[in-house]
Amino acid sequence: MSLIIEVNHLTKKFGNTVAVNDLSFTVNKGDVYGFLGQNGAGKSTTIRMLLTLIHPTSGEINLFGKKLDANRSNILRQVGAVIEKPDLYKYLSAYDNLSIFAKMSGIKVTKQLLMQQLQMVGLEDRAKDTVRTYSQGMKQRLGIAVALVHNPALIILDEPTNGLDPQGIADVRNLILRLSKEMGKTVLISSHLLSEIELIASRMIILHKGKKMVEGNVSTLLDPAHTLIEIDTLNNEAAKQLLLQSAWAASLQGNHQLQLMMDKTMVPQLINFLVANDVQILSVNTSHSLENYFLSLTTQSGHVEAFAN
Structure with missing residues:
Protein backbone atom coordinates (compact mmCIF):
# COMPACT_ATOMS: atom_id res chain seq x y z
CA MET A 1 0.00 0.00 0.00
CA THR A 220 -6.72 -3.26 16.51
CA LEU A 221 -6.27 -0.49 19.04
CA LEU A 222 -9.81 -0.75 20.34
CA ASP A 223 -9.17 -4.14 21.88
CA PRO A 224 -12.31 -5.65 23.49
CA ALA A 225 -10.07 -6.78 26.35
CA HIS A 226 -10.09 -3.15 27.50
CA THR A 227 -13.82 -2.61 27.92
CA LEU A 228 -15.02 -0.47 30.81
CA ILE A 229 -17.85 -2.14 32.76
CA GLU A 230 -19.94 0.02 35.09
CA ILE A 231 -22.31 -1.73 37.50
CA ASP A 232 -25.01 -0.25 39.71
CA THR A 233 -26.39 -2.34 42.58
CA LEU A 234 -28.57 -1.79 45.63
CA ASN A 235 -25.37 -1.63 47.70
CA ASN A 236 -22.35 -0.67 45.61
CA GLU A 237 -19.96 -0.52 48.56
CA ALA A 238 -20.80 -4.05 49.68
CA ALA A 239 -20.47 -5.28 46.08
CA LYS A 240 -17.07 -3.61 45.79
CA GLN A 241 -15.81 -5.22 49.00
CA LEU A 242 -16.95 -8.59 47.65
CA LEU A 243 -15.05 -8.02 44.38
CA LEU A 244 -11.92 -6.87 46.24
CA GLN A 245 -11.77 -10.28 47.91
CA SER A 246 -12.26 -12.16 44.64
CA ALA A 247 -10.37 -12.90 41.41
CA TRP A 248 -12.02 -9.76 39.95
CA ALA A 249 -10.06 -7.43 42.26
CA ALA A 250 -7.37 -6.65 39.67
CA SER A 251 -10.02 -5.40 37.23
CA LEU A 252 -11.50 -2.76 39.56
CA GLN A 253 -11.02 0.87 38.54
CA GLY A 254 -11.28 4.13 40.49
CA ASN A 255 -12.44 4.81 44.01
CA HIS A 256 -16.08 5.85 43.75
CA GLN A 257 -18.16 4.11 41.09
CA LEU A 258 -18.26 0.35 40.73
CA GLN A 259 -16.20 0.01 37.54
CA LEU A 260 -14.03 -2.75 36.09
CA MET A 261 -11.71 -2.78 33.07
CA MET A 262 -11.87 -6.22 31.48
CA ASP A 263 -12.56 -8.34 28.41
CA LYS A 264 -16.23 -7.90 27.54
CA THR A 265 -16.57 -11.64 26.91
CA MET A 266 -16.11 -12.11 30.67
CA VAL A 267 -19.14 -9.98 31.60
CA PRO A 268 -21.58 -12.94 31.88
CA GLN A 269 -19.22 -14.66 34.34
CA LEU A 270 -18.97 -11.46 36.38
CA ILE A 271 -22.75 -11.12 36.56
CA ASN A 272 -23.13 -14.79 37.53
CA PHE A 273 -20.58 -14.31 40.31
CA LEU A 274 -22.41 -11.30 41.72
CA VAL A 275 -25.83 -12.95 41.52
CA ALA A 276 -24.50 -16.11 43.17
CA ASN A 277 -23.33 -13.93 46.06
CA ASP A 278 -26.76 -12.30 46.48
CA VAL A 279 -25.79 -8.95 44.92
CA GLN A 280 -28.91 -7.26 43.56
CA ILE A 281 -27.92 -5.69 40.22
CA LEU A 282 -29.78 -2.64 38.94
CA SER A 283 -27.83 -2.05 35.70
CA VAL A 284 -24.70 -3.05 33.78
CA ASN A 285 -23.23 -0.67 31.19
CA THR A 286 -20.25 -1.26 28.93
CA SER A 287 -18.27 1.28 26.97
CA HIS A 288 -15.12 1.34 24.93
CA SER A 289 -14.49 4.78 23.53
CA LEU A 290 -11.24 6.33 22.40
CA GLU A 291 -11.53 8.61 25.41
CA ASN A 292 -11.30 5.63 27.78
CA TYR A 293 -8.38 4.32 25.77
CA PHE A 294 -6.64 7.68 25.90
CA LEU A 295 -7.18 7.99 29.63
CA SER A 296 -5.79 4.52 30.24
CA LEU A 297 -2.62 5.49 28.36
CA THR A 298 -2.15 8.84 30.06
CA THR A 299 -2.76 7.27 33.47
CA GLN A 300 0.07 4.83 32.75
CA SER A 301 2.23 7.82 31.79
CA GLY A 302 1.50 9.58 35.06
CA HIS A 303 -0.98 12.05 33.58
CA VAL A 304 -4.73 12.10 34.04
CA GLU A 305 -6.35 14.67 31.77
CA ALA A 306 -9.72 14.64 30.02
CA PHE A 307 -10.55 15.65 26.48
CA ALA A 308 -12.64 18.73 25.94
CA ASN A 309 -16.19 17.98 24.85
Missing part, protein backbone atom coordinates in the same frame (compact mmCIF):
# COMPACT_ATOMS: atom_id res chain seq x y z
CA SER A 2 1.49 3.37 -1.03
CA LEU A 3 2.19 6.09 1.51
CA ILE A 4 0.47 9.44 1.04
CA ILE A 5 1.98 11.09 4.13
CA GLU A 6 5.26 10.14 5.79
CA VAL A 7 6.42 12.26 8.71
CA ASN A 8 9.81 11.57 10.33
CA HIS A 9 11.00 13.02 13.66
CA LEU A 10 9.05 16.25 13.23
CA THR A 11 9.62 18.92 15.88
CA LYS A 12 8.29 22.46 16.16
CA LYS A 13 9.35 24.91 18.86
CA PHE A 14 7.91 28.33 19.59
CA GLY A 15 10.55 29.90 21.79
CA ASN A 16 10.90 27.60 24.79
CA THR A 17 7.61 25.84 24.06
CA VAL A 18 7.78 22.51 22.23
CA ALA A 19 4.47 22.24 20.34
CA VAL A 20 5.40 19.08 18.39
CA ASN A 21 8.01 16.75 19.81
CA ASP A 22 9.86 14.21 17.61
CA LEU A 23 6.66 13.13 15.84
CA SER A 24 6.64 10.32 13.26
CA PHE A 25 3.59 8.79 11.53
CA THR A 26 2.35 7.51 8.17
CA VAL A 27 -0.93 7.80 6.28
CA ASN A 28 -1.69 5.17 3.64
CA LYS A 29 -3.58 5.72 0.42
CA GLY A 30 -7.32 5.43 1.07
CA ASP A 31 -7.08 5.96 4.83
CA VAL A 32 -9.48 8.00 6.86
CA TYR A 33 -6.82 8.90 9.38
CA GLY A 34 -7.90 10.21 12.78
CA PHE A 35 -5.55 12.80 14.25
CA LEU A 36 -6.58 12.83 17.90
CA GLY A 37 -5.67 14.78 20.97
CA GLN A 38 -6.68 17.41 23.46
CA ASN A 39 -6.73 21.06 22.53
CA GLY A 40 -3.07 22.05 22.57
CA ALA A 41 -1.79 18.55 21.79
CA GLY A 42 -0.04 19.72 18.61
CA LYS A 43 -2.63 18.69 15.99
CA SER A 44 -3.12 22.07 14.31
CA THR A 45 0.59 22.85 14.43
CA THR A 46 1.36 19.60 12.63
CA ILE A 47 -1.31 20.25 10.01
CA ARG A 48 0.07 23.73 9.36
CA MET A 49 3.49 22.19 8.77
CA LEU A 50 1.94 19.67 6.35
CA LEU A 51 0.48 22.62 4.43
CA THR A 52 3.74 24.64 4.61
CA LEU A 53 1.98 27.44 6.55
CA ILE A 54 4.73 27.16 9.16
CA HIS A 55 8.16 25.55 8.94
CA PRO A 56 9.40 22.72 11.18
CA THR A 57 12.22 23.30 13.61
CA SER A 58 13.53 19.89 12.56
CA GLY A 59 12.35 16.70 10.91
CA GLU A 60 11.15 15.69 7.47
CA ILE A 61 7.75 15.60 5.71
CA ASN A 62 7.15 13.54 2.56
CA LEU A 63 3.84 13.73 0.65
CA PHE A 64 3.11 11.38 -2.26
CA GLY A 65 6.64 10.00 -1.92
CA LYS A 66 8.34 13.39 -2.40
CA LYS A 67 10.03 15.77 0.01
CA LEU A 68 7.60 18.57 0.79
CA ASP A 69 10.18 21.34 1.12
CA ALA A 70 11.69 20.57 -2.30
CA ASN A 71 8.43 19.95 -4.20
CA ARG A 72 6.00 22.32 -2.48
CA SER A 73 4.06 23.63 -5.50
CA ASN A 74 3.56 20.29 -7.22
CA ILE A 75 2.58 18.55 -4.01
CA LEU A 76 0.08 21.14 -2.78
CA ARG A 77 -1.81 20.95 -6.08
CA GLN A 78 -2.84 17.47 -4.94
CA VAL A 79 -3.99 18.62 -1.49
CA GLY A 80 -7.27 20.17 -0.36
CA ALA A 81 -7.69 21.54 3.16
CA VAL A 82 -10.14 23.18 5.52
CA ILE A 83 -8.44 24.74 8.54
CA GLU A 84 -10.98 25.31 11.30
CA LYS A 85 -13.74 27.60 9.95
CA PRO A 86 -13.61 27.97 6.13
CA ASP A 87 -12.79 31.44 4.79
CA LEU A 88 -15.74 32.28 2.51
CA TYR A 89 -17.25 35.36 0.88
CA LYS A 90 -20.39 35.63 2.99
CA TYR A 91 -22.21 38.13 0.76
CA LEU A 92 -21.82 35.93 -2.33
CA SER A 93 -23.72 32.77 -3.16
CA ALA A 94 -22.34 29.28 -2.67
CA TYR A 95 -22.08 28.88 -6.43
CA ASP A 96 -20.15 32.16 -6.83
CA ASN A 97 -17.83 31.24 -3.95
CA LEU A 98 -17.03 27.91 -5.56
CA SER A 99 -16.53 29.54 -8.97
CA ILE A 100 -14.12 32.15 -7.55
CA PHE A 101 -12.04 29.59 -5.68
CA ALA A 102 -11.89 27.38 -8.78
CA LYS A 103 -10.53 30.29 -10.80
CA MET A 104 -8.02 31.12 -8.05
CA SER A 105 -6.81 27.53 -8.31
CA GLY A 106 -6.30 27.98 -12.04
CA ILE A 107 -8.98 25.44 -12.88
CA LYS A 108 -11.42 25.78 -15.76
CA VAL A 109 -14.74 24.36 -14.67
CA THR A 110 -18.21 24.26 -16.14
CA LYS A 111 -21.46 25.21 -14.43
CA GLN A 112 -22.39 21.53 -14.49
CA LEU A 113 -19.24 20.56 -12.60
CA LEU A 114 -19.73 23.27 -9.97
CA MET A 115 -23.30 22.16 -9.41
CA GLN A 116 -22.10 18.57 -9.08
CA GLN A 117 -19.69 19.70 -6.36
CA LEU A 118 -22.50 21.48 -4.53
CA GLN A 119 -24.74 18.45 -4.92
CA MET A 120 -22.02 16.24 -3.44
CA VAL A 121 -22.03 18.32 -0.23
CA GLY A 122 -25.83 18.63 -0.19
CA LEU A 123 -26.06 22.32 -1.11
CA GLU A 124 -27.46 22.22 -4.64
CA ASP A 125 -30.85 23.55 -3.47
CA ARG A 126 -29.15 26.54 -1.80
CA ALA A 127 -26.61 27.21 -4.55
CA LYS A 128 -27.87 30.75 -5.26
CA ASP A 129 -28.38 31.79 -1.63
CA THR A 130 -25.77 34.03 0.00
CA VAL A 131 -23.41 32.32 2.40
CA ARG A 132 -24.39 34.71 5.22
CA THR A 133 -27.76 32.92 5.35
CA TYR A 134 -26.10 29.53 5.88
CA SER A 135 -25.84 27.62 9.13
CA GLN A 136 -22.34 26.84 10.41
CA GLY A 137 -22.73 23.25 9.23
CA MET A 138 -23.62 24.38 5.72
CA LYS A 139 -20.62 26.72 5.67
CA GLN A 140 -18.43 23.83 6.72
CA ARG A 141 -19.76 21.65 3.89
CA LEU A 142 -19.23 24.49 1.40
CA GLY A 143 -15.66 24.82 2.69
CA ILE A 144 -15.12 21.15 1.94
CA ALA A 145 -16.56 21.65 -1.57
CA VAL A 146 -14.04 24.47 -2.08
CA ALA A 147 -11.23 22.19 -0.89
CA LEU A 148 -12.35 19.57 -3.42
CA VAL A 149 -12.84 21.82 -6.43
CA HIS A 150 -9.43 20.95 -7.91
CA ASN A 151 -9.98 17.21 -7.32
CA PRO A 152 -7.14 16.63 -4.82
CA ALA A 153 -6.00 13.16 -3.79
CA LEU A 154 -5.50 14.17 -0.15
CA ILE A 155 -8.03 16.05 1.99
CA ILE A 156 -6.91 17.58 5.32
CA LEU A 157 -9.65 18.70 7.71
CA ASP A 158 -8.77 20.47 10.95
CA GLU A 159 -11.59 20.19 13.51
CA PRO A 160 -14.32 20.14 10.80
CA THR A 161 -17.16 19.55 13.28
CA ASN A 162 -16.13 22.24 15.74
CA GLY A 163 -19.14 24.28 16.85
CA LEU A 164 -21.67 22.25 14.87
CA ASP A 165 -25.00 20.96 16.15
CA PRO A 166 -25.69 17.19 16.07
CA GLN A 167 -27.20 17.34 12.58
CA GLY A 168 -24.24 19.33 11.26
CA ILE A 169 -21.83 16.81 12.79
CA ALA A 170 -23.72 13.93 11.16
CA ASP A 171 -23.73 15.69 7.77
CA VAL A 172 -19.96 16.25 7.86
CA ARG A 173 -19.36 12.69 9.06
CA ASN A 174 -21.39 11.24 6.19
CA LEU A 175 -19.61 13.49 3.70
CA ILE A 176 -16.19 12.28 4.90
CA LEU A 177 -17.29 8.66 4.53
CA ARG A 178 -18.47 9.38 0.98
CA LEU A 179 -15.16 11.04 0.11
CA SER A 180 -13.35 7.90 1.23
CA LYS A 181 -15.63 5.11 0.06
CA GLU A 182 -17.16 6.56 -3.12
CA MET A 183 -14.43 8.92 -4.34
CA GLY A 184 -11.33 7.10 -3.12
CA LYS A 185 -9.87 10.13 -1.35
CA THR A 186 -7.35 9.92 1.46
CA VAL A 187 -8.58 11.98 4.41
CA LEU A 188 -6.67 13.22 7.45
CA ILE A 189 -9.08 14.59 10.04
CA SER A 190 -8.08 16.15 13.34
CA SER A 191 -10.56 16.35 16.18
CA HIS A 192 -11.10 16.16 19.91
CA LEU A 193 -14.58 14.67 19.34
CA LEU A 194 -13.44 11.13 19.84
CA SER A 195 -16.81 9.45 19.38
CA GLU A 196 -16.99 10.90 15.86
CA ILE A 197 -13.49 9.74 14.90
CA GLU A 198 -14.28 6.28 16.23
CA LEU A 199 -17.18 6.07 13.75
CA ILE A 200 -15.25 7.05 10.62
CA ALA A 201 -11.49 6.46 10.99
CA SER A 202 -9.69 3.40 9.66
CA ARG A 203 -6.38 4.36 11.28
CA MET A 204 -5.47 6.86 13.97
CA ILE A 205 -2.83 8.51 16.05
CA ILE A 206 -3.21 9.89 19.58
CA LEU A 207 -1.09 12.92 20.52
CA HIS A 208 -0.39 14.13 24.03
CA LYS A 209 1.59 17.33 24.61
CA GLY A 210 3.10 17.17 21.13
CA LYS A 211 4.22 13.53 21.35
CA LYS A 212 2.83 10.41 19.74
CA MET A 213 1.32 8.03 22.24
CA VAL A 214 0.00 5.38 19.87
CA GLU A 215 -0.69 4.84 16.17
CA GLY A 216 -2.39 2.03 14.30
CA ASN A 217 -5.60 0.51 12.99
CA VAL A 218 -8.67 1.56 14.95
CA SER A 219 -10.00 -2.00 15.02
Whole structure:
Protein backbone atom coordinates (compact mmCIF):
# COMPACT_ATOMS: atom_id res chain seq x y z
CA MET A 1 0.00 0.00 0.00
CA SER A 2 1.49 3.37 -1.03
CA LEU A 3 2.19 6.09 1.51
CA ILE A 4 0.47 9.44 1.04
CA ILE A 5 1.98 11.09 4.13
CA GLU A 6 5.26 10.14 5.79
CA VAL A 7 6.42 12.26 8.71
CA ASN A 8 9.81 11.57 10.33
CA HIS A 9 11.00 13.02 13.66
CA LEU A 10 9.05 16.25 13.23
CA THR A 11 9.62 18.92 15.88
CA LYS A 12 8.29 22.46 16.16
CA LYS A 13 9.35 24.91 18.86
CA PHE A 14 7.91 28.33 19.59
CA GLY A 15 10.55 29.90 21.79
CA ASN A 16 10.90 27.60 24.79
CA THR A 17 7.61 25.84 24.06
CA VAL A 18 7.78 22.51 22.23
CA ALA A 19 4.47 22.24 20.34
CA VAL A 20 5.40 19.08 18.39
CA ASN A 21 8.01 16.75 19.81
CA ASP A 22 9.86 14.21 17.61
CA LEU A 23 6.66 13.13 15.84
CA SER A 24 6.64 10.32 13.26
CA PHE A 25 3.59 8.79 11.53
CA THR A 26 2.35 7.51 8.17
CA VAL A 27 -0.93 7.80 6.28
CA ASN A 28 -1.69 5.17 3.64
CA LYS A 29 -3.58 5.72 0.42
CA GLY A 30 -7.32 5.43 1.07
CA ASP A 31 -7.08 5.96 4.83
CA VAL A 32 -9.48 8.00 6.86
CA TYR A 33 -6.82 8.90 9.38
CA GLY A 34 -7.90 10.21 12.78
CA PHE A 35 -5.55 12.80 14.25
CA LEU A 36 -6.58 12.83 17.90
CA GLY A 37 -5.67 14.78 20.97
CA GLN A 38 -6.68 17.41 23.46
CA ASN A 39 -6.73 21.06 22.53
CA GLY A 40 -3.07 22.05 22.57
CA ALA A 41 -1.79 18.55 21.79
CA GLY A 42 -0.04 19.72 18.61
CA LYS A 43 -2.63 18.69 15.99
CA SER A 44 -3.12 22.07 14.31
CA THR A 45 0.59 22.85 14.43
CA THR A 46 1.36 19.60 12.63
CA ILE A 47 -1.31 20.25 10.01
CA ARG A 48 0.07 23.73 9.36
CA MET A 49 3.49 22.19 8.77
CA LEU A 50 1.94 19.67 6.35
CA LEU A 51 0.48 22.62 4.43
CA THR A 52 3.74 24.64 4.61
CA LEU A 53 1.98 27.44 6.55
CA ILE A 54 4.73 27.16 9.16
CA HIS A 55 8.16 25.55 8.94
CA PRO A 56 9.40 22.72 11.18
CA THR A 57 12.22 23.30 13.61
CA SER A 58 13.53 19.89 12.56
CA GLY A 59 12.35 16.70 10.91
CA GLU A 60 11.15 15.69 7.47
CA ILE A 61 7.75 15.60 5.71
CA ASN A 62 7.15 13.54 2.56
CA LEU A 63 3.84 13.73 0.65
CA PHE A 64 3.11 11.38 -2.26
CA GLY A 65 6.64 10.00 -1.92
CA LYS A 66 8.34 13.39 -2.40
CA LYS A 67 10.03 15.77 0.01
CA LEU A 68 7.60 18.57 0.79
CA ASP A 69 10.18 21.34 1.12
CA ALA A 70 11.69 20.57 -2.30
CA ASN A 71 8.43 19.95 -4.20
CA ARG A 72 6.00 22.32 -2.48
CA SER A 73 4.06 23.63 -5.50
CA ASN A 74 3.56 20.29 -7.22
CA ILE A 75 2.58 18.55 -4.01
CA LEU A 76 0.08 21.14 -2.78
CA ARG A 77 -1.81 20.95 -6.08
CA GLN A 78 -2.84 17.47 -4.94
CA VAL A 79 -3.99 18.62 -1.49
CA GLY A 80 -7.27 20.17 -0.36
CA ALA A 81 -7.69 21.54 3.16
CA VAL A 82 -10.14 23.18 5.52
CA ILE A 83 -8.44 24.74 8.54
CA GLU A 84 -10.98 25.31 11.30
CA LYS A 85 -13.74 27.60 9.95
CA PRO A 86 -13.61 27.97 6.13
CA ASP A 87 -12.79 31.44 4.79
CA LEU A 88 -15.74 32.28 2.51
CA TYR A 89 -17.25 35.36 0.88
CA LYS A 90 -20.39 35.63 2.99
CA TYR A 91 -22.21 38.13 0.76
CA LEU A 92 -21.82 35.93 -2.33
CA SER A 93 -23.72 32.77 -3.16
CA ALA A 94 -22.34 29.28 -2.67
CA TYR A 95 -22.08 28.88 -6.43
CA ASP A 96 -20.15 32.16 -6.83
CA ASN A 97 -17.83 31.24 -3.95
CA LEU A 98 -17.03 27.91 -5.56
CA SER A 99 -16.53 29.54 -8.97
CA ILE A 100 -14.12 32.15 -7.55
CA PHE A 101 -12.04 29.59 -5.68
CA ALA A 102 -11.89 27.38 -8.78
CA LYS A 103 -10.53 30.29 -10.80
CA MET A 104 -8.02 31.12 -8.05
CA SER A 105 -6.81 27.53 -8.31
CA GLY A 106 -6.30 27.98 -12.04
CA ILE A 107 -8.98 25.44 -12.88
CA LYS A 108 -11.42 25.78 -15.76
CA VAL A 109 -14.74 24.36 -14.67
CA THR A 110 -18.21 24.26 -16.14
CA LYS A 111 -21.46 25.21 -14.43
CA GLN A 112 -22.39 21.53 -14.49
CA LEU A 113 -19.24 20.56 -12.60
CA LEU A 114 -19.73 23.27 -9.97
CA MET A 115 -23.30 22.16 -9.41
CA GLN A 116 -22.10 18.57 -9.08
CA GLN A 117 -19.69 19.70 -6.36
CA LEU A 118 -22.50 21.48 -4.53
CA GLN A 119 -24.74 18.45 -4.92
CA MET A 120 -22.02 16.24 -3.44
CA VAL A 121 -22.03 18.32 -0.23
CA GLY A 122 -25.83 18.63 -0.19
CA LEU A 123 -26.06 22.32 -1.11
CA GLU A 124 -27.46 22.22 -4.64
CA ASP A 125 -30.85 23.55 -3.47
CA ARG A 126 -29.15 26.54 -1.80
CA ALA A 127 -26.61 27.21 -4.55
CA LYS A 128 -27.87 30.75 -5.26
CA ASP A 129 -28.38 31.79 -1.63
CA THR A 130 -25.77 34.03 0.00
CA VAL A 131 -23.41 32.32 2.40
CA ARG A 132 -24.39 34.71 5.22
CA THR A 133 -27.76 32.92 5.35
CA TYR A 134 -26.10 29.53 5.88
CA SER A 135 -25.84 27.62 9.13
CA GLN A 136 -22.34 26.84 10.41
CA GLY A 137 -22.73 23.25 9.23
CA MET A 138 -23.62 24.38 5.72
CA LYS A 139 -20.62 26.72 5.67
CA GLN A 140 -18.43 23.83 6.72
CA ARG A 141 -19.76 21.65 3.89
CA LEU A 142 -19.23 24.49 1.40
CA GLY A 143 -15.66 24.82 2.69
CA ILE A 144 -15.12 21.15 1.94
CA ALA A 145 -16.56 21.65 -1.57
CA VAL A 146 -14.04 24.47 -2.08
CA ALA A 147 -11.23 22.19 -0.89
CA LEU A 148 -12.35 19.57 -3.42
CA VAL A 149 -12.84 21.82 -6.43
CA HIS A 150 -9.43 20.95 -7.91
CA ASN A 151 -9.98 17.21 -7.32
CA PRO A 152 -7.14 16.63 -4.82
CA ALA A 153 -6.00 13.16 -3.79
CA LEU A 154 -5.50 14.17 -0.15
CA ILE A 155 -8.03 16.05 1.99
CA ILE A 156 -6.91 17.58 5.32
CA LEU A 157 -9.65 18.70 7.71
CA ASP A 158 -8.77 20.47 10.95
CA GLU A 159 -11.59 20.19 13.51
CA PRO A 160 -14.32 20.14 10.80
CA THR A 161 -17.16 19.55 13.28
CA ASN A 162 -16.13 22.24 15.74
CA GLY A 163 -19.14 24.28 16.85
CA LEU A 164 -21.67 22.25 14.87
CA ASP A 165 -25.00 20.96 16.15
CA PRO A 166 -25.69 17.19 16.07
CA GLN A 167 -27.20 17.34 12.58
CA GLY A 168 -24.24 19.33 11.26
CA ILE A 169 -21.83 16.81 12.79
CA ALA A 170 -23.72 13.93 11.16
CA ASP A 171 -23.73 15.69 7.77
CA VAL A 172 -19.96 16.25 7.86
CA ARG A 173 -19.36 12.69 9.06
CA ASN A 174 -21.39 11.24 6.19
CA LEU A 175 -19.61 13.49 3.70
CA ILE A 176 -16.19 12.28 4.90
CA LEU A 177 -17.29 8.66 4.53
CA ARG A 178 -18.47 9.38 0.98
CA LEU A 179 -15.16 11.04 0.11
CA SER A 180 -13.35 7.90 1.23
CA LYS A 181 -15.63 5.11 0.06
CA GLU A 182 -17.16 6.56 -3.12
CA MET A 183 -14.43 8.92 -4.34
CA GLY A 184 -11.33 7.10 -3.12
CA LYS A 185 -9.87 10.13 -1.35
CA THR A 186 -7.35 9.92 1.46
CA VAL A 187 -8.58 11.98 4.41
CA LEU A 188 -6.67 13.22 7.45
CA ILE A 189 -9.08 14.59 10.04
CA SER A 190 -8.08 16.15 13.34
CA SER A 191 -10.56 16.35 16.18
CA HIS A 192 -11.10 16.16 19.91
CA LEU A 193 -14.58 14.67 19.34
CA LEU A 194 -13.44 11.13 19.84
CA SER A 195 -16.81 9.45 19.38
CA GLU A 196 -16.99 10.90 15.86
CA ILE A 197 -13.49 9.74 14.90
CA GLU A 198 -14.28 6.28 16.23
CA LEU A 199 -17.18 6.07 13.75
CA ILE A 200 -15.25 7.05 10.62
CA ALA A 201 -11.49 6.46 10.99
CA SER A 202 -9.69 3.40 9.66
CA ARG A 203 -6.38 4.36 11.28
CA MET A 204 -5.47 6.86 13.97
CA ILE A 205 -2.83 8.51 16.05
CA ILE A 206 -3.21 9.89 19.58
CA LEU A 207 -1.09 12.92 20.52
CA HIS A 208 -0.39 14.13 24.03
CA LYS A 209 1.59 17.33 24.61
CA GLY A 210 3.10 17.17 21.13
CA LYS A 211 4.22 13.53 21.35
CA LYS A 212 2.83 10.41 19.74
CA MET A 213 1.32 8.03 22.24
CA VAL A 214 0.00 5.38 19.87
CA GLU A 215 -0.69 4.84 16.17
CA GLY A 216 -2.39 2.03 14.30
CA ASN A 217 -5.60 0.51 12.99
CA VAL A 218 -8.67 1.56 14.95
CA SER A 219 -10.00 -2.00 15.02
CA THR A 220 -6.72 -3.26 16.51
CA LEU A 221 -6.27 -0.49 19.04
CA LEU A 222 -9.81 -0.75 20.34
CA ASP A 223 -9.17 -4.14 21.88
CA PRO A 224 -12.31 -5.65 23.49
CA ALA A 225 -10.07 -6.78 26.35
CA HIS A 226 -10.09 -3.15 27.50
CA THR A 227 -13.82 -2.61 27.92
CA LEU A 228 -15.02 -0.47 30.81
CA ILE A 229 -17.85 -2.14 32.76
CA GLU A 230 -19.94 0.02 35.09
CA ILE A 231 -22.31 -1.73 37.50
CA ASP A 232 -25.01 -0.25 39.71
CA THR A 233 -26.39 -2.34 42.58
CA LEU A 234 -28.57 -1.79 45.63
CA ASN A 235 -25.37 -1.63 47.70
CA ASN A 236 -22.35 -0.67 45.61
CA GLU A 237 -19.96 -0.52 48.56
CA ALA A 238 -20.80 -4.05 49.68
CA ALA A 239 -20.47 -5.28 46.08
CA LYS A 240 -17.07 -3.61 45.79
CA GLN A 241 -15.81 -5.22 49.00
CA LEU A 242 -16.95 -8.59 47.65
CA LEU A 243 -15.05 -8.02 44.38
CA LEU A 244 -11.92 -6.87 46.24
CA GLN A 245 -11.77 -10.28 47.91
CA SER A 246 -12.26 -12.16 44.64
CA ALA A 247 -10.37 -12.90 41.41
CA TRP A 248 -12.02 -9.76 39.95
CA ALA A 249 -10.06 -7.43 42.26
CA ALA A 250 -7.37 -6.65 39.67
CA SER A 251 -10.02 -5.40 37.23
CA LEU A 252 -11.50 -2.76 39.56
CA GLN A 253 -11.02 0.87 38.54
CA GLY A 254 -11.28 4.13 40.49
CA ASN A 255 -12.44 4.81 44.01
CA HIS A 256 -16.08 5.85 43.75
CA GLN A 257 -18.16 4.11 41.09
CA LEU A 258 -18.26 0.35 40.73
CA GLN A 259 -16.20 0.01 37.54
CA LEU A 260 -14.03 -2.75 36.09
CA MET A 261 -11.71 -2.78 33.07
CA MET A 262 -11.87 -6.22 31.48
CA ASP A 263 -12.56 -8.34 28.41
CA LYS A 264 -16.23 -7.90 27.54
CA THR A 265 -16.57 -11.64 26.91
CA MET A 266 -16.11 -12.11 30.67
CA VAL A 267 -19.14 -9.98 31.60
CA PRO A 268 -21.58 -12.94 31.88
CA GLN A 269 -19.22 -14.66 34.34
CA LEU A 270 -18.97 -11.46 36.38
CA ILE A 271 -22.75 -11.12 36.56
CA ASN A 272 -23.13 -14.79 37.53
CA PHE A 273 -20.58 -14.31 40.31
CA LEU A 274 -22.41 -11.30 41.72
CA VAL A 275 -25.83 -12.95 41.52
CA ALA A 276 -24.50 -16.11 43.17
CA ASN A 277 -23.33 -13.93 46.06
CA ASP A 278 -26.76 -12.30 46.48
CA VAL A 279 -25.79 -8.95 44.92
CA GLN A 280 -28.91 -7.26 43.56
CA ILE A 281 -27.92 -5.69 40.22
CA LEU A 282 -29.78 -2.64 38.94
CA SER A 283 -27.83 -2.05 35.70
CA VAL A 284 -24.70 -3.05 33.78
CA ASN A 285 -23.23 -0.67 31.19
CA THR A 286 -20.25 -1.26 28.93
CA SER A 287 -18.27 1.28 26.97
CA HIS A 288 -15.12 1.34 24.93
CA SER A 289 -14.49 4.78 23.53
CA LEU A 290 -11.24 6.33 22.40
CA GLU A 291 -11.53 8.61 25.41
CA ASN A 292 -11.30 5.63 27.78
CA TYR A 293 -8.38 4.32 25.77
CA PHE A 294 -6.64 7.68 25.90
CA LEU A 295 -7.18 7.99 29.63
CA SER A 296 -5.79 4.52 30.24
CA LEU A 297 -2.62 5.49 28.36
CA THR A 298 -2.15 8.84 30.06
CA THR A 299 -2.76 7.27 33.47
CA GLN A 300 0.07 4.83 32.75
CA SER A 301 2.23 7.82 31.79
CA GLY A 302 1.50 9.58 35.06
CA HIS A 303 -0.98 12.05 33.58
CA VAL A 304 -4.73 12.10 34.04
CA GLU A 305 -6.35 14.67 31.77
CA ALA A 306 -9.72 14.64 30.02
CA PHE A 307 -10.55 15.65 26.48
CA ALA A 308 -12.64 18.73 25.94
CA ASN A 309 -16.19 17.98 24.85
